[in-house]
Amino acid sequence: MSGGGRGTAVVVGAGVGGLATAIGLRRAGWTVRVLERRTAPERYGTAFAIHPTAQAALDRLGLGEALRARAVPYRGARIRRPDGTVLAALPLERVERRAGRPELLISRPYLLDALLAELEALGGVDIEYGSPRGGPGGGADADLLVGADGINSTVRTTHFGSRSGVRALGTVAWIGIADFETGVYGETWGDGRFFGLTPVEPGRSNWYAAVPEATTAEEVRAAFADWHDPVPRVLADTDPAGWIRYEMRHLHPALPAFVAGGRIALVGDAAHAMTPNLGQGACTALLDAEALTRAVAARGGPGGLPAALRAYDAERRRSAQRVALASRTLHRFVTGRRPALRDALTGLLPG
Structure with missing residues (x-):
């Protein structure tokens, strides 16, 4: 571990949450390694919905323009019966009026490309594909270990126990x-x-x-x-x-904390995997990453980590878990x- 100044971090997982965390830490002057189990970035395509709050988080990470260059606005969506009868409108117009910007949709590969391009431009971040995902001893030499390794997180089970686990719906x-x-x-x-x-x-x-x-x-x-x-x-x-x-699948029961030991934090699905019904998985991961790295940057080097992680947990845990509960409740309602x-x-x- 480093003795002073900016610290060293290992981020386990090179998905949206992991890459965004690496960007935020690197901007704060930290040395970062990213470990990814897969041998190459995932290229499958699906749409990520990016709420205005998550867009603002990307702006703070320096990625807002890259997002808007490839995203499209989401407007005019309705809930219908199988015969086409409209039951209600999704609240997209209200969201846009309140936030001053629309919800955006972006292809998953495009968002990953933007994150990877930003990391390359920043420099000082090693992404090790085909690496272990952070079992016992993973990241032991780093000041900060971040588990961004998804619903089956090894970081979570190793450092937070197995009480909260994967549940099929x-x-x-x-x-x-x-x-x-x-x-x-x-x-x-x-x-x-x-x-x-x-x-x-x-x-x-x-x-x-x-x-x-x-x-x-x-x-x-x-x-x-x-x-x-x-x-x-x-x-x-x-x-x-x-x-x-x-x-x-989703993570249940909810974790009592997103942080442990004064040097370990979880972001994204590793912390609060949820059903996709609200389309908030990518948003919550981005909000986690930005909040964690902002807290770390505000408290300087490794000596400030315990306080930074407490601040991150206080800002994000209850909010993310409320979204996860709402998404699971909507799933039950929709599939009733x-x-x-x-x-x-x-x-x-x-x-």
Whole structure:
């Protein structure tokens, strides 16, 4: 460990949260190593929703312009029944009025590219692909160890115990990219299933679906065959070879702290993995990274770490866990088996 001045940090995980943390620490003058289990950056494409609060965090990290260069605004989204009847509007216009800027959507590879380009421009950060993800002894020689290694975080289980662990929700989700703009955005809620559409970049649309009983692309298409346009068309015109299938999971119960030992912190899914229903996974990871690195920078070198980590935990833990709880609650509401009651309650929202 370093004896004074700016410190050394090991960040485990080279996803959005890990790379943003490395950028913030490097801007604060720290020497940073990033360890990533994968042998290369992930290139699969899906849309990240970036709320204005997360946009502001990216501005503070020096990445706002890079985000806006490739992102598209998200407006005019609605909640619908399978027959196309509009139940309510998503509150995107209210968010934009209050924040003075719209929610943005960006392709995951573009955001990762922007983060990697910023790290290269800053210099002084080594990213070690194909490295262990921080088991016992990982980062032992660094002043600060940051676990940004996702829902299956080794840093979390090694240093925080196993009481809080991965829980499956029993819902299978599918995501993909359609090579045309649908012009119809938002979510459609059916009996135990839902389908979402968002813009992602000019000429393309992002889609996602949850179907509890479907295990193949054919079954997914059949589950939505009689839903309103363009849902069947999107599924018919996208190659299943490019679809991504995953089981919805979350972290439960909530961690009592995001920090440990005065030198270890968790960010992103390692700290509070949530269901994707609110589209806040990337946002919370970015907010974590910016808050952690701001707290570290404000308190100088390694001697200030205990106070910095306490400040980070106080700022982010309850906020992130509230978002995770809200997302899980929305998942239960959307996938409920009483659609008539759900639609009636949804219809009370502003249209």
